[in-house]
Amino acid sequence: xxxxxxxxxxxxxxxxxxxxxxxxxxxxxxIIYGILQIPDFSxxxxxxxxxxxxxxxxxIAGNMLEISxxxxxxxxxxxxxxxxVLSYLLVxxxxxxxxxxxxxxxxxxxxxxxxGFALAVFxxxxxxxxxxFDYMVLVGALRISAxxxxxxxSSIATIAFLFYFLKRTITGIxxxxxxxxxxxxxxxxxxxxxxxxxxxAIAGALAGFAAALIAPITxxxxxxxxxxxxxxxxxxxxxxLGNIPGAIAGGLVLGIVESIYGGYFDIRWKNLVAFxxxxxILILKPEGLFGKKERRA
Amino acid sequence: xxxxxxxxxxxxxxxxxxxxxxLEIDYGEIVSIIGSNGxxxxxxxxxxxxxxxxxxxxxxxxxxxxxxxxxEEIVTIGITHCPEGRFLFPDLSVYKNLLLGYFTNRxxxxxxxxxxxxxxxxxxxLRERINQRAGTMSGGEQQMLAIARALMPKPKLLLLDEPxxxxxxxxxxxxxxVLKEIKNDTAVLVSEQNASxxxxxxxxxxxxxxGEIRLxxxxxxxxxxxxxxxxxxxx
Numbered sequence: 001x002x003x004x005x006x007x008x009x010x011x012x013x014x015x016x017x018x019x020x021x022x023x024x025x026x027x028x029x030x031i032i033y034g035i036l037q038i039p040d041f042s043x044x045x046x047x048x049x050x051x052x053x054x055x056x057x058x059x060i061a062g063n064m065l066e067i068s069x070x071x072x073x074x075x076x077x078x079x080x081x082x083x084x085v086l087s088y089l090l091v092x093x094x095x096x097x098x099x100x101x102x103x104x105x106x107x108x109x110x111x112x113x114x115x116g117f118a119l120a121v122f123x124x125x126x127x128x129x130x131x132x133f134d135y136m137v138l139v140g141a142l143r144i145s146a147x148x149x150x151x152x153x154s155s156i157a158t159i160a161f162l163f164y165f166l167k168r169t170i171t172g173i174x175x176x177x178x179x180x181x182x183x184x185x186x187x188x189x190x191x192x193x194x195x196x197x198x199x200x201a202i203a204g205a206l207a208g209f210a211a212a213l214i215a216p217i218t219x220x221x222x223x224x225x226x227x228x229x230x231x232x233x234x235x236x237x238x239x240x241l242g243n244i245p246g247a248i249a250g251g252l253v254l255g256i257v258e259s260i261y262g263g264y265f266d267i268r269w270k271n272l273v274a275f276x277x278x279x280x281i282l283i284l285k286p287e288g289l290f291g292k293k294e295r296r297a
Numbered sequence: 298x299x300x301x302x303x304x305x306x307x308x309x310x311x312x313x314x315x316x317x318x319x320l321e322i323d324y325g326e327i328v329s330i331i332g333s334n335g336x337x338x339x340x341x342x343x344x345x346x347x348x349x350x351x352x353x354x355x356x357x358x359x360x361x362x363x364x365x366x367x368x369e370e371i372v373t374i375g376i377t378h379c380p381e382g383r384f385l386f387p388d389l390s391v392y393k394n395l396l397l398g399y400f401t402n403r404x405x406x407x408x409x410x411x412x413x414x415x416x417x418x419x420x421x422x423l424r425e426r427i428n429q430r431a432g433t434m435s436g437g438e439q440q441m442l443a444i445a446r447a448l449m450p451k452p453k454l455l456l457l458d459e460p461x462x463x464x465x466x467x468x469x470x471x472x473x474x475v476l477k478e479i480k481n482d483t484a485v486l487v488s489e490q491n492a493s494x495x496x497x498x499x500x501x502x503x504x505x506x507x508g509e510i511r512l513x514x515x516x517x518x519x520x521x522x523x524x525x526x527x528x529x530x531x532x
């Protein structure tokens with residue numbers, strides 16, 4: 001009995017870990033969508049490039065695991081944020097007045113471009129980022145991987161910080177204002193261009209952080225971004241595109257469903273079941289779990 | 298002069314919406330602009346507030362040329378625009394809407410509190426609704442919030458487009474009464490379908506037709522003009 005409960009809790013923690021990684025990535029997509037109404041299909045590759053930046057930084061930083069892992073996290077966050085900012089400045093900003101479909105196509109182009117870049121530069125091999133938290137800790141009668149605990153705690157802290165930023169700081173409130181009414185934002189003197197830039201930087205940073213957290217467990221490879229991207233998008237749609245709590249809830253639901261199904265049933269069917277549930281949610285509630293039907297002013 | 302618009306031309310593509318508009322507003326004035334739908338009132342407002350770039354002509358505010366500046370710069374200079382359609386932040390509270398109204402002066406925390414008290418005195422209902430989401434309020438309350446938001450940064454000039462839209466006659470009247478109270482700090486250019494209402498509180502008025510100013514003068518003179526009576530006052 002004890003063993004079964006322990007197993008279940010570990011499966012649940014595994015689900016939460018993956019779920020938070022999904023949530024951090026989906027948050028970026030939903031924030032960008034909120035501001036520009038563009039589904040940024042290239043977002044997953046910010047995550048992937050962040051992971052490679054982390055891998056490179058860790059290799060350069062040397063053998064001290066504590067230092068190299070911190071270097072990996074910082075590099076991943078910085079590079080992903082930078083790729084986000086550049087995607088806006090070089091691509092999306094130029095398309096603001098173009099028909100919406102142009103930005104969709106550009107996003108897909110950007111997705112392939114970044115993936116091709118990684119494949120050409122780093123090759124198809126799996127790379128590894130080492131973590132100093134490569135051990136098990138005892139919590140009561142539970143043995144849990146320390147890296148998983150780190151992922152849980154730092155994801156929760158990051159999301160709490162994001163909420164603080166959006167709800168309590170004037171820049172964060174302005175970001176929500178631009179998402180709700182871009183014209184209203186300009187009427188009160190908000191520079192929407194600057195806010196959009198900040199949104200891309202935050203979205204990128206979140207993806208880079210997620211990549212550096214999960215890379216010691218899942219490795220680093222060129223299509224890691226595309227794989228995650230698909231899931232992150234489904235999560236955003238299920239949570240209601242542009243809806244921040246929805247992206248978090250959707251990510252956690254997908255992570256936990258996947259993990260429980262993989263832990264108790266045939267792991268090969270994991271994606272099918274998880275996506276099946278997400279599609280079912282959409283059929284029952286087309287506007288998403290937290291979505292609203294009204295449009296913005 | 299606070300605002301001097303000279304020979305202003307604005308075109309959408311090849312269609313000229315404003316054809317050489319001249320208009321002036323002095324400090325402490327309430328000025329009405331009267332015209333039917335499509336006459337160019339909203340275009341004039343959007344051009345002054347920086348949302349539309351003029352084709353030619355000059356807009357001087359407080360002695361400075363402002364034609365072609367961005368909306369952000371215009372707000373910072375001291376002109377706010379409360380447009381038809383309001384463009385509030387529907388999911389944010391009344392408080393946050395007003396906080397954002399003060400965005401251009403955001404570092405001045407004490408100034409914000411004073412302005413907040415000021416707009417709450419003008420529109421006491423907003424104080425009661427301070428934590429309510431803007432989008433859940435009645436149309437009249439939203440209109441008051443939109444005007445209050447535009448007053449937050451203590452503008453020198455308020456561009457008020459159709460303020461009585463969605464308001465009961467009684468509320469409309471109290472909004473216009475408010476204009477008289479604020480006009481010493483904030484001059485007002487107001488466009489209004491209900492011309493008789495806005496002319497009663499205005500100092501001067503302009504009549505705009507097909508993108509041109511057809512008539513201007515003291516509000517009571519404009520109100521007494523037989524053509525204006527027939528076309529806009531329904532008398």
